[in-house]
Amino acid sequence: MRMNDTPTFPVFMIDRKGWVLGATDITPLSRTSLTGLCHASRAGVRYYDAAGSIWTSTIARAPYPVNIWTRMLGQVYNPSFAIELGWTRGGTFTLAELQDELCRCVDADDDILTQFMEPEKLKALIRETGDFTHLFRRMKKMNII
Numbered sequence: 001m002r003m004n005d006t007p008t009f010p011v012f013m014i015d016r017k018g019w020v021l022g023a024t025d026i027t028p029l030s031r032t033s034l035t036g037l038c039h040a041s042r043a044g045v046r047y048y049d050a051a052g053s054i055w056t057s058t059i060a061r062a063p064y065p066v067n068i069w070t071r072m073l074g075q076v077y078n079p080s081f082a083i084e085l086g087w088t089r090g091g092t093f094t095l096a097e098l099q100d101e102l103c104r105c106v107d108a109d110d111d112i113l114t115q116f117m118e119p120e121k122l123k124a125l126i127r128e129t130g131d132f133t134h135l136f137r138r139m140k141k142m143n144i145i
Contacts, residue, residue, distance in 0.1 A: 006087050007049035010136050012145065014101060016044040018108035022136060022145030029057075032083050034074030038066055048101075050132055052092050060086035095132060102126050102135075113144055 006026065013021045023029055032040060040059055047055040061084035064070050093101075103123045106113055114122060122144070129135040139145045 005089060007047050007053065007055045008051035010050055010133075011055075012048040012098065012102070012136065013045050014048065014105060015046075018105040020102065020105050020113060020145055022140055024140075026085075029085060030082055031080055032059075032062075033078045033080050034064060034070055035078050037062055037064060037083070038071045038074055046090075048093060048098050050136075052094070052132070054090045054093055056088050056090055057085045058088075060084045095129075095135070098132070098135070099126050099129070102139075117142075 009026065010022060010024045013023065037059065045057065047057065049055060063081055103126055106119050106123050106126070109119070125138065125142075126135065129138055136145075
């Protein structure tokens, strides 16, 4: 596991609570807010990339420290700013493993992923895709990620 490598985009981002998002490039991941900075250190996000690798990230550089004062300031004044991420590759995954993980997220969902579609139908759509790119495009087109 080497630091400073980066994921192959697009990526699915999944946190430990089952929150799912997608990114087609690093641009949206390179900015955050004070509140986002404070939450990022506890998020436990895994990134599933187009090359079949699983990644985690850390904030390598930010203009503010993560402390109680930053947390309090973020409740009143929450500016957006650039950050630098450090990446660690943690292993690989198969399409079936990603589909299983996404289906677990659907099962744990609180009407975010499933607000416009029944869970069983969404899981069927996830499972019937034949490759990563098709799965990502389908979920993006349906405004799920």
